[in-house]
Amino acid sequence: MHKIAIYNNKGGVGKSTIAVHLADALRRIDLKILLVDLDSQNDCSLFLGLNEEPQNTFFNLIDYRYPADLTECITEIRENLDLLTNKNYELIEKDLHRATRIDNFLDKALKDAEDVYDYVIIDCSPSRSILNSAILFYVDSIIVPTQLEIASIRGFSDIYNYLNELEISTDKIKLVVPNMFDGRTKEAQDNLEELKSIFDENILTEPINRRTKITEASKMGETIFEYDTDTQLEQFYSLVERVVKLG
Numbered sequence: 001m002h003k004i005a006i007y008n009n010k011g012g013v014g015k016s017t018i019a020v021h022l023a024d025a026l027r028r029i030d031l032k033i034l035l036v037d038l039d040s041q042n043d044c045s046l047f048l049g050l051n052e053e054p055q056n057t058f059f060n061l062i063d064y065r066y067p068a069d070l071t072e073c074i075t076e077i078r079e080n081l082d083l084l085t086n087k088n089y090e091l092i093e094k095d096l097h098r099a100t101r102i103d104n105f106l107d108k109a110l111k112d113a114e115d116v117y118d119y120v121i122i123d124c125s126p127s128r129s130i131l132n133s134a135i136l137f138y139v140d141s142i143i144v145p146t147q148l149e150i151a152s153i154r155g156f157s158d159i160y161n162y163l164n165e166l167e168i169s170t171d172k173i174k175l176v177v178p179n180m181f182d183g184r185t186k187e188a189q190d191n192l193e194e195l196k197s198i199f200d201e202n203i204l205t206e207p208i209n210r211r212t213k214i215t216e217a218s219k220m221g222e223t224i225f226e227y228d229t230d231t232q233l234e235q236f237y238s239l240v241e242r243v244v245k246l247g
């Protein structure tokens with residue numbers, strides 16, 4: 001099972017969008033996916049059209065008084081795609097502060113996923129939180145979506161510093177995905193060049209264009225693969241290929 005975090009310390013860069021689309025694309029090639037929403041906004045649920053709040057969430061999985069099984073906490077949201085939602089973000093953080101170790105916290109919480117899924121994909125909140133630290137310890141790969149703005153590009157040093165402080169190898173950052181690219185503007189082109197000068201092509205992926213249909217699809221609770229198959233999806237497929245190659 002390959003464990004992936006979709007992380008950036010900035011909000012609105014497309015973390016949840018990429019988490020959901022990656023999950024949907026991988027399940028379509030018959031891989032079994034667990035999508036774990038560990039942001040407090042539950043955008044994965046929204047973007048996949050889950051209207052009812054599940055009875056059990058990630059919190060129940062780690063609740064030491066009444067721990068629930070993983071199977072009791074997930075929702076089969078699509079064929080081959082299970083979703084683990086989030087609630088009680090503050091209580092989870094509290095539990096983590098109490099835990100003696102955070103580096104293996106998620107290994108324990110998600111141990112039953114190991115033999116069932118090909119990928120676990122975790123959508124993160126844009127912060128330096130103890131939960132995010134636990135996630136970054138747990139995963140094999142970190143995928144960083146970014147916008148093509150100078151502030152976002154400068155923000156990369158914060159992500160590297162964060163990993164260094166945790167003594168987590170920055171080699172875990174496997175892909176940087178420029179998102180919401182608008183090739184018509186010189187600013188976006190210049191910023192893409194800037195990114196190319198920082199990251200080599202093993203890490204930097206093709207940019208994903210800004211498309212209104214992506215926002216529309218999310219509002220309808222569908223992925224772009226479901227909502228509008230006419231949209232040029234090559235950029236997403238190319239990202240999926242890169243992820244599959246990570247192993």
Ligand SMILES: Nc1ncnc2c1ncn2[C@@H]1O[C@H](COP(=O)(O)OP(=O)(O)O)[C@@H](O)[C@H]1O
Binds near residue numbers: 016180208
């Ligand atoms: N490539 C894109 N084109 C158009 N809209 C996008 C694209 N990627 C994300 N969005 C939209 O931008 C907003 C923020 O994306 P989201 O995935 O929620 O970011 P984050 O999880 O980093 O906060 C959402 O409304 C989403 O639908």
Ligand SMILES: [Mg+2]
Binds near residue numbers: 043
């Ligand atoms: Mg999000």
